[in-house]
Amino acid sequence: MDAKAFGRYEVRQPIGDGAMGRVYRGFDPLVRRPVAIKTVKSEYLTKDTREEYLRRFRREAQAAGSLSHHNIVGIYDVGADYIVMEHVDGITLDGLLRQRTVLSLDEAMRLLVPLADALDYAHRAGVVHRDIKPGNIMVQPDGRPKLMDFGVARLEASAITTEGVFFGSPSYMAPEQILSHEVTARADIFSLGVVAYEMLTGTRPFRGDTITSIMYRVVNEPVPPPTSFNLALPERCDEVFRRALDKKPEERFASASAFVAALGGSEQALDPAAWPPLPVVEAELARSMAAVETQELGGAQSGSAVRRRRRRARLVAAAAVALLAAEVAWLRGTAPARSPAPPAAVPAPQAPAPPAPGLRIETEPAGASVWIDDAQTAAAPVTVDGLRPGPHRVRVAREGFAPAELSLHLTEGQPPPPLRFVLVPLDAPLLVHSMPAGATVRVDGRLLGITPLQDLSLSPGRHELRLDIPGFDAHVQMVSASPGQPLNVRARLRPLETRPALLPQSRALAGEVTEWGSAVLPPRRLSGNPPVYPDAARRLGLSGSVKVELTVMETGEPRDLRVLESAGALLDQAVLSALRSWRFVPASKDGVRVRARWQYRQTFAPAG
Numbered sequence: 001m002d003a004k005a006f007g008r009y010e011v012r013q014p015i016g017d018g019a020m021g022r023v024y025r026g027f028d029p030l031v032r033r034p035v036a037i038k039t040v041k042s043e044y045l046t047k048d049t050r051e052e053y054l055r056r057f058r059r060e061a062q063a064a065g066s067l068s069h070h071n072i073v074g075i076y077d078v079g080a081d082y083i084v085m086e087h088v089d090g091i092t093l094d095g096l097l098r099q100r101t102v103l104s105l106d107e108a109m110r111l112l113v114p115l116a117d118a119l120d121y122a123h124r125a126g127v128v129h130r131d132i133k134p135g136n137i138m139v140q141p142d143g144r145p146k147l148m149d150f151g152v153a154r155l156e157a158s159a160i161t162t163e164g165v166f167f168g169s170p171s172y173m174a175p176e177q178i179l180s181h182e183v184t185a186r187a188d189i190f191s192l193g194v195v196a197y198e199m200l201t202g203t204r205p206f207r208g209d210t211i212t213s214i215m216y217r218v219v220n221e222p223v224p225p226p227t228s229f230n231l232a233l234p235e236r237c238d239e240v241f242r243r244a245l246d247k248k249p250e251e252r253f254a255s256a257s258a259f260v261a262a263l264g265g266s267e268q269a270l271d272p273a274a275w276p277p278l279p280v281v282e283a284e285l286a287r288s289m290a291a292v293e294t295q296e297l298g299g300a301q302s303g304s305a306v307r308r309r310r311r312r313a314r315l316v317a318a319a320a321v322a323l324l325a326a327e328v329a330w331l332r333g334t335a336p337a338r339s340p341a342p343p344a345a346v347p348a349p350q351a352p353a354p355p356a357p358g359l360r361i362e363t364e365p366a367g368a369s370v371w372i373d374d375a376q377t378a379a380a381p382v383t384v385d386g387l388r389p390g391p392h393r394v395r396v397a398r399e400g401f402a403p404a405e406l407s408l409h410l411t412e413g414q415p416p417p418p419l420r421f422v423l424v425p426l427d428a429p430l431l432v433h434s435m436p437a438g439a440t441v442r443v444d445g446r447l448l449g450i451t452p453l454q455d456l457s458l459s460p461g462r463h464e465l466r467l468d469i470p471g472f473d474a475h476v477q478m479v480s481a482s483p484g485q486p487l488n489v490r491a492r493l494r495p496l497e498t499r500p501a502l503l504p505q506s507r508a509l510a511g512e513v514t515e516w517g518s519a520v521l522p523p524r525r526l527s528g529n530p531p532v533y534p535d536a537a538r539r540l541g542l543s544g545s546v547k548v549e550l551t552v553m554e555t556g557e558p559r560d561l562r563v564l565e566s567a568g569a570l571l572d573q574a575v576l577s578a579l580r581s582w583r584f585v586p587a588s589k590d591g592v593r594v595r596a597r598w599q600y601r602q603t604f605a606p607a608g
Helices: 047-065 093-100 105-124 153-158 185-201 211-220 236-244 256-264 280-297 303-317 535-540 569-580
Strands: 009-017 021-028 033-040 075-078 082-086 137-139 145-147 165-167 329-331 359-364 369-372 382-384 390-397 404-410 419-422 428-435 440-443 446-450 453-458 461-468 475-481 487-492 524-527 544-552 558-565 583-585 587-589 592-594 596-604
Touching: 009 033, 033 047, 047 075, 093 137, 093 185, 105 137, 105 145, 105 185, 105 256, 185 236, 185 256, 211 535, 211 569, 236 256, 359 369, 359 390, 369 382, 404 419, 404 544, 419 569, 428 461, 428 475, 446 453, 475 487, 535 569, 544 569, 558 569, 558 596, 569 596
Parallel strands: 359 419, 428 487
Antiparallel strands: 009 021, 021 033, 033 082, 075 082, 137 145, 165 329, 359 382, 369 390, 390 404, 428 453, 440 446, 440 461, 461 475, 524 583, 544 558, 544 596, 587 592
């Protein structure tokens, strides 16, 4: 049952219901003004988590309350379990884009310039938003935008959640947010870049049918050039968005205003007077209100009833107080509607739930055989229908490539995540160069050709490589081929007449990978955290084992990381991300630091 008041603030109308809270239109009798009241949903808090969450709720709200900017929704008061905020009329950018789809560059800049100024102001004050998205941007009737939900997004993203629910907006999240790395102001710049991309192209840069596929693309795939969707955009936009949406925070723009200035083409672009007003906003707001009003009326009404309905329509249109947009809660694999549906006079009958789609399995390269629970299906890409809820094991294999396998748990009523496997070649690419060129190349006594040689491959294991040129000493070298790991052999042959009396036998050629032996001390891990089981994988019940091979350089840095045994893109990426940050005591041979190959295996399994 809804509350009648919070402290001195009267509740007039419930107008928003989100992931972790509810929003009401309220009234402050002391200063006689309308307000927005945001509260915490107690049903998501346990006895053990309630006190800590509410303490952080108040702390974050107080930090956001220190912000005073004409393009940020202000916070008036903080109670034990509620926040009182500025009430703003208008339409969310989310609602505007539903009706307009694409804005011109001039219209977008009219919104982006003040939004960037508001973000930079917050960042200078040490406040990071963490959930920039169209649903958290209000466009007022005069075209001025306002940012909402400062200090709240962080709480919702870290709250204790029910099983199978993901809090946040993965389409707009920066890679470091998805990977649970340190979040800085540049995460907000990434999110603002996604919003601007959607404004100018009508589509989000990282799309997918499920949370898993969206998160994979955000973390791994480059941003498509926006000019491929909107030919009217200047060519500079491609490079601007490539930088704004770079996977590495340090490669992005240093500030939101720097990003927007580059998008506009110059520093002068940051002058609000340089861009025309948005005359469409009042019309779009009126259209939204009329649509709600028409659905609510459901036919002819009395004059007083119409006036009451219109007042309710205005409350719905005042989306600034809907500080938890519907996109905040993503059920596993299913994105909710972009805004709450208006109330209807008579509830419509519920349609039967459609059957869950099949399990989509893709491999790179395509054509791999697929087994599910030891039963072979068609070759990938394939969609497997009719799988029962519960645990399943998926295995893919193709000749010449290492097989991959993982386990997952399917939940009744929830669509399964798509699985994508990147298969690792079993053979090792071989490149051979010699000085001078023209040497014959034999591997294990078999003639392969004359240097320089490319586009060859070796099966895994140790091989004898021999290079010969008449008048030169033969070059003989033992090499070890690892699955999919390129072998680049460079040999300098010595003329017979300058052959020294004694050749050093204990030194490897510069830049070569040293083979294991009794004279080689292996590398040792010096620092770095172990891979973390991704939250998304935990929610989906994914399990599997990932095996990675890498080169430990003479400096102790890891290079040339390659997955030998895959457990799917999500688990593979968790291991690769961790290993890239590790540092080693390098291998040594005869007291000299050398490069060496090193392997690591990580097994993931849900707790319990």
